[in-house]
Every structure is written in C-alpha cells, then in structure tokens.
Amino acid sequence: MAAAPQAPKRGSIRKTRPLVVKTSLNNPYVISWSTLEREDIHFILQTLEDKFKLIGLQKIEDKKKKKTPLVKKQRCSPDVETSEDLKEEHDGDLQVSGWTPIHVRKQLVIGVNEVTRALERNELLLVLVCKSVKPAVITSHLIQLSISRTVPACQVPQLSQRIAPAIGLKCVLALGFRKNTTDFAEEVRAIIPRVPSLHVPWLQDRSQDPKDNLETESLESQDKEILDTSFDDLTKLNKRKLAEGGQASPVTLQPLKIKKLIPNPNKIRKPPKSKKSISK
Numbered sequence: 001m002a003a004a005p006q007a008p009k010r011g012s013i014r015k016t017r018p019l020v021v022k023t024s025l026n027n028p029y030v031i032s033w034s035t036l037e038r039e040d041i042h043f044i045l046q047t048l049e050d051k052f053k054l055i056g057l058q059k060i061e062d063k064k065k066k067k068t069p070l071v072k073k074q075r076c077s078p079d080v081e082t083s084e085d086l087k088e089e090h091d092g093d094l095q096v097s098g099w100t101p102i103h104v105r106k107q108l109v110i111g112v113n114e115v116t117r118a119l120e121r122n123e124l125l126l127v128l129v130c131k132s133v134k135p136a137v138i139t140s141h142l143i144q145l146s147i148s149r150t151v152p153a154c155q156v157p158q159l160s161q162r163i164a165p166a167i168g169l170k171c172v173l174a175l176g177f178r179k180n181t182t183d184f185a186e187e188v189r190a191i192i193p194r195v196p197s198l199h200v201p202w203l204q205d206r207s208q209d210p211k212d213n214l215e216t217e218s219l220e221s222q223d224k225e226i227l228d229t230s231f232d233d234l235t236k237l238n239k240r241k242l243a244e245g246g247q248a249s250p251v252t253l254q255p256l257k258i259k260k261l262i263p264n265p266n267k268i269r270k271p272p273k274s275k276k277s278i279s280k
Contacts, residue, residue, distance in 0.1 A: 045158065120145065131158075
C-alpha cells in the first residue's frame with residue numbers, strides 16, 4: 001500500500017524588521033546670544049556682587065533635624081526630662097527657612113522657570129543668563145521671549161559662580177529684575193546700556209529703541225483695525241498697500257533643510273522568537 005501523504009509542518013518564517021527612517025525639518029537659522037566685552041562682564045558681575053553684599057540677601061535653610069533620644073518612662077523620677085521638653089528645646093535651636101529680606105526677594109526672579117514665566121507675563125526689566133549652562137537648549141528659548149517682550153537680555157560668563165555664593169544658593173542659571181524693583185533700580189539703569197542687542201531674523205529687537213512705545217501703540221491700533229474689518233476689506237487694504245509701494249520686509253527667507261534620522265545600522269537585530277512546534 002502506498003504511504004499516506006504527510007501534512008505540511010507548521011512553522012513561522014522569521015522576518016527581519018525593516019529599517020525605520022524618520023524624516024524631519026531642521027531650522028536653517030542659527031540663534032545665539034550676543035557676546036559681551038570683558039569690561040562689561042566685569043562691570044556687571046562686580047555691580048551685582050557688591051549690591052547683594054550690601055543688602056545682605058541670603059537664603060536660610062533648616063538644619064537637619066537630630067533624632068532625639070528615647071527616654072524610658074519612670075514613675076518617680078522628676079529629674080529626668082521628658083521627650084516633649086527635648087522637642088521644645090530642639091525646635092528653639094532651628095532657624096526659620098526662607099529669604100532674609102522678603103521684600104527684596106520679591107523684586108528678583110531667580111531660575112530658568114521663574115524667568116520664563118515672568119517674561120511671558122511681561123513683568124521684567126532685565127534678564128541675565130549664565131554662560132555655563134549645559135545643554136544650551138535650556139536657556140535658548142529666552143532669546144525669542146526677551147525680544148518679543150522688548151526686554152534687554154544677555155549671557156554673562158561666571159554669573160552662577162559669582163552671584164550664587166553671595167545669596168546662599170548653589171547655582172543661578174538665570175536672573176531677572178522685576179519692573180517694580182526699587183532696590184536695584186540704579187543697577188538696572190547702569191547695566192542696560194551695556195547689554196548688546198539680540199538678533200533673530202523674524203523678530204525686531206526694540207528693547208533699546210527710544211521710539212518703542214510709539215511703535216507698539218501704532219502696531220496695536222493696526223491690529224485692532226484688522227480685527228474689526230472683514231475679510232474682503234482686509235484684502236482690499238493689502239492690495240492698496242502693495243499699489244502704494246510699501247517697503248519690503250528685511251527678513252530673507254531661507255529654505256528648510258531636510259534631516260533624516262537613521263538608527264544605528266550596525267546594531268544586530270534579533271528576529272522574534274517563533275512558537276515551538278508541538279511534538280506529537
């Protein structure tokens with residue numbers, strides 16, 4: 001008799017995963033902080049250091065709590081101190097945490113997060129950033145924010161090394177001065193003329209322009225007119241401006257660069273494990 005045909009063996013074919021390539025667009029513009037001269041760096045650091053020492057701004061932290069020894073309860077022992085008495089004495093030795101002159105601290109904005117929030121609310125007169133920040137992306141967004149809010153800003157080398165010990169902090173990556181400051185008003189007036197202007201291709205730095213208020217008012221009035229007008233009126237207005245021969249924009253547009261992100265091709269990729277064939 002002829003043998004019966006055998007059934008095909010079940011099994012999965014191992015397939016290698018395809019190489020994933022992600023395409024992204026890279027910014028063609030290079031945005032960086034303007035460089036300060038050595039004389040201006042020395043002047044800014046010395047002015048702030050002397051002012052902080054004169055005011056005496058310090059941050060006081062609580063001392064580490066020491067574990068109080070456990071006292072066994074005794075019936076007739078009036079000389080032995082209870083745990084509550086030891087706790088009262090221990091709490092009396094501790095210093096209250098916080099800043100010594102609170103009203104001076106409220107005039108300052110310390111840290112990248114606080115400076116970012118204050119710039120968004122347009123509450124600052126001056127922004128100083130430490131140059132030793134790594135990576136630089138942590139503070140690079142402050143350039144556009146400062147220009148859009150017309151706030152002078154610059155990157156100062158050794159800002160954290162000089163200012164942080166003077167106020168009792170470990171590091172100061174960003175420092176801002178509020179508009180309602182009274183104790184640092186003279187220092188801010190002396191520092192602002194030494195701050196170089198920032199350059200962003202699609203934004204105009206008007207922080208040191210004396211006609212800033214007039215320009216902002218005119219821009220706000222134009223925006224209100226645009227919001228009040230309809231779409232048809234807006235198109236007619238644009239055509240009329242083009243016919244009158246308006247000035248061209250100083251911004252030169254550049255093409256976006258296509259950047260491909262490819263994972264490591266030398267990495268050995270193991271295929272997925274297949275289920276073992278069931279033995280009869």
